[in-house]
Amino acid sequence: MASDPGAPSGGAYEWLQRGLALLSSGDAEAAAVLLERANRDQPGSASILEALGRAQFDAGRVGQAATTFAALVETAPDADYAHFGLGLSLTRLDRFPEAVEHLALAVAMRPDRPEYRDTLHQARATLRARKESTGG
Numbered sequence: 001m002a003s004d005p006g007a008p009s010g011g012a013y014e015w016l017q018r019g020l021a022l023l024s025s026g027d028a029e030a031a032a033v034l035l036e037r038a039n040r041d042q043p044g045s046a047s048i049l050e051a052l053g054r055a056q057f058d059a060g061r062v063g064q065a066a067t068t069f070a071a072l073v074e075t076a077p078d079a080d081y082a083h084f085g086l087g088l089s090l091t092r093l094d095r096f097p098e099a100v101e102h103l104a105l106a107v108a109m110r111p112d113r114p115e116y117r118d119t120l121h122q123a124r125a126t127l128r129a130r131k132e133s134t135g136g
Contacts, residue, residue: 012042019051028058046076053085062092073102080109084116091119096127 010018015038022031032055038048049072057065069086076082087102103120110116 012038012045012048015041016045016048016051019055023051023055023058028055031055032059032061044071044075046072046079046082049075050079050081050085053082053089057085057089062089065089066093078109080106080113080116083109084113084119087123088119091123091126096123096130099123100127 015034019031019035019038022028022034032052035048035052035055039045039052042048049068053065053068053072056062056068066086066089069082069089072079072082073086083102084106087099087106090096090099090102100120100123103116103123106113106116107120
């Protein structure tokens with residue numbers, strides 16, 4: 001098999017570690033590119049999916065982040081951050097009813113996380129305001 005001359009050295013684990021470092025340093029787009037490669041090499045890895053979803057979200061690729069977090073929810077349905085990431089992404093996509101479901105699950109799993117509670121309250125407030133403005 002011919003090697004890809006543009007491929008970074010290492011394997012999925014090294015790409016994950018470098019992707020996380022890039023994400024921490026604020027280079028979400030570069031992290032997403034590297035983590036997409038790791039995901040192709042190790043599809044279904046919960047740790048790679050979580051990091052990839054975070055990178056995509058931070059890079060403004062919210063639709064892709066929602067898809068990645070949905071895959072993470074399928075892979076690890078008991079992962080609170082998977083539900084939070086999916087819910088947060090869905091709020092940015094203006095899909096509040098679905099978002100509230102996942103945010104509520106994240107809060108139920110980790111009630112100690114204020115960012116989960118705050119995001120859920122904001123999403124519910126948006127739904128209430130929209131319902132009131134339509135007379136529903």
